[in-house]
Amino acid sequence: MGSNNGLIDNKAVGKRIRQIRESNKLTQEEMAEILGVNPNAVRAYERGEYGISKDVMARIRQHFHVSIDYLLFGAGNDWEYLLLQIKNASEGDKMKAMMHLMFYFAKEKEQCFPRDTQEEEIIGYVKELFEKV
Secondary structure, three states: OOHOOOOHHHHHHHHHHHHHHHOOOOHHHHHHHHHHOOHHHHHHHHOOOOOOOHHHHHHHHHHHOOHHHHHOOOOOOOHHHHHHHHOOOHHHHHHHHHHHHHHHHHHHHHOOOHHHHHHHHHHHHHHHHHHHO
16 A cells, blocks of 8 residues: 555455455356446456446445455455355365364363363364264
């Protein structure tokens, strides 16, 4: 933002719009339909040729669950991008992500509880989780 003297960088916004579209496996025509614009407008947004309107920003925010800050400035993109990736992942990849998170949190808990208690708790939680699926 600083290099543009406080102006919004349309090329960076366009890049994020394209990432959102591609991560949702949409064509420019499908994206245009969602945004209520013609496909040429989507192409122009993605190339950074002109800025998006407030209405288009609101549609992107509502449909794709990203913040305006992320869209305009890239702020908060790590968390929002992660959630977007998980939302669009295959069921197998979602399961892998869940297992990685479970092991991550289990490792953190290991510092507070004895090792044998930790393993029993984890096994119980995993069994309970998969019984509900």
